Amino acid sequence: MKRRSFLRTAGTGAVAAGTLLAGAPAIAGKRIRWKMVTTWPKNFPGLGTGANHLARRIEEMSGGRIRVKVYGAKELVPAFEVFDAVARGTAQLGHGAAYYWKGKSETAQFFSTVPFGMTAREMNGWLFHGGGMELWRELYEPFGLIPAAAGNSGVQMAGWFNKEIRSVDDLKGLKMRIPGLGGEVLRRAGGTPVSLPGGELFTSLQSGAIDATEWVNPYNDLAFGLYKAAKYYYYPGWHEPGTTLECLINRKAFEALPKDLQAIVLAACRIANEDILDEYTARNNAALRTLVEKHKVDVRPLPDDVLARLREISDEVVAEIADKDPFARKVYDSYRRFYSETKAWTDISEKAYLNARG
Ligand code: CA
Numbered sequence: 001m002k003r004r005s006f007l008r009t010a011g012t013g014a015v016a017a018g019t020l021l022a023g024a025p026a027i028a029g030k031r032i033r034w035k036m037v038t039t040w041p042k043n044f045p046g047l048g049t050g051a052n053h054l055a056r057r058i059e060e061m062s063g064g065r066i067r068v069k070v071y072g073a074k075e076l077v078p079a080f081e082v083f084d085a086v087a088r089g090t091a092q093l094g095h096g097a098a099y100y101w102k103g104k105s106e107t108a109q110f111f112s113t114v115p116f117g118m119t120a121r122e123m124n125g126w127l128f129h130g131g132g133m134e135l136w137r138e139l140y141e142p143f144g145l146i147p148a149a150a151g152n153s154g155v156q157m158a159g160w161f162n163k164e165i166r167s168v169d170d171l172k173g174l175k176m177r178i179p180g181l182g183g184e185v186l187r188r189a190g191g192t193p194v195s196l197p198g199g200e201l202f203t204s205l206q207s208g209a210i211d212a213t214e215w216v217n218p219y220n221d222l223a224f225g226l227y228k229a230a231k232y233y234y235y236p237g238w239h240e241p242g243t244t245l246e247c248l249i250n251r252k253a254f255e256a257l258p259k260d261l262q263a264i265v266l267a268a269c270r271i272a273n274e275d276i277l278d279e280y281t282a283r284n285n286a287a288l289r290t291l292v293e294k295h296k297v298d299v300r301p302l303p304d305d306v307l308a309r310l311r312e313i314s315d316e317v318v319a320e321i322a323d324k325d326p327f328a329r330k331v332y333d334s335y336r337r338f339y340s341e342t343k344a345w346t347d348i349s350e351k352a353y354l355n356a357r358g
Helices: 002-010 014-021 048-061 079-087 106-111 120-129 132-143 180-188 198-207 218-224 251-255 259-294 304-322 326-348 350-357
Strands: 032-038 066-071 093-096 145-152 159-161 175-177 192-194 232-235 244-250 298-301
Touching: 032 048, 032 079, 048 066, 048 093, 048 145, 048 259, 066 259, 079 093, 079 145, 079 244, 106 132, 106 304, 106 326, 120 132, 120 145, 120 244, 120 326, 132 145, 132 326, 145 251, 145 259, 175 198, 180 192, 180 304, 198 218, 218 259, 244 251, 244 259, 251 259, 259 298, 304 326, 326 350
Parallel strands: 032 066, 032 093, 175 192, 232 298
Antiparallel strands: 093 244, 145 244, 159 232
C-alpha cells in the first residue's frame, strides 16, 4: 500500500518528488487539509473575505499541498471560542483579533490595539521590526499557539450612538458594545461596556439592548446596516487607532509541516496583513459617501474635551495592565518605548504632511 502510494506520488511530478528527496515522505503527495475558524460572520466584507483570501493564498502558494476550509462564526465554533478551538486542534488556523482573548491574558490586547496608541503603520513597525512579534509569540507559547499578524483595520470610527455626545457626562450610563481596553476606558468614564461578536450588533442596537456600538469603519459598518439602528456616527476611533487582526496557528500542526510550507503559511499571513488594510483604504471612501449621501447619516467628531478625558483614562488603564505581572510589564515597556520613538518621527513625517496637505 505504501509502495503504491509512493509510486502514485512520484508520478505526480517534480514538486512531489522534490519533497520526497527533501526528506519529508510523511507529507509528500498527501494533501494537508486544514480548517480555519473565524470570529467573523461568514464572507463578511473585509474581515470574513480577508480570511477567505488568506486561505486561498495558502492553497495557491503551496501548489494545493495545503487545503484550508474556512468557517464563519458559529459554523464550527462560536466567535469567542476561536482561540480555544485552535489551541486544542479542532481547527489548525483561526482568524480574529487578540483583544477578544483578554480573558486568557490581558496582555494579549497590546497585540490588537491600544486606545490612543499606534496606527497601523506604527504597529507593523513594532511587530515586524521592533520586537513586538517575538513578545506575541512568547505570550501564546503556553497555549500551543503561534500568532501571526494577518490584517489591519486602520483607524476605526468611534461608533454609532442613539444619543448625542456633547460632554463627558453623556458617556455616563451609556451601554455600548466596545471591546478590549477601550471598553474598560468607557467603564471608568461612567459607561457600561458590552462584549458582543459582530453578528449580534445590529439586533442589539435596534432592540435598544445597547445605546451605542462601535464596529469598524464605513465599509464594514455599511455592510451591517448599522445606520438603520442609530442616529449619530462619531469619529475618530480613539479606542482602535489601527487594529491588528491575527491568524492563530496550532503549533503542533505548524511544526508537522516541512519548512517550505511553514514559510508559505507565514508569508501568506504577511500578505493578508497588508492586503486587508489596502482593501479598507480603497473601500471606505465610497462607503462613507453612501452613508452620508444616500442614508443621510449624521457624521460628527467627538468633542475635544471628551477625547481629552478619554485619553487621560486610557493612559491609566493601559499602565495598570503593566502592573499585573512581569511579562505584561515587558510588553508594555516595549510598546511604550517603540511608540514614543516612532511618534517623534510620525509627527514630522505623516502627521506634518497630512496637516500641510489640508
Ligand atoms: Ca472595532
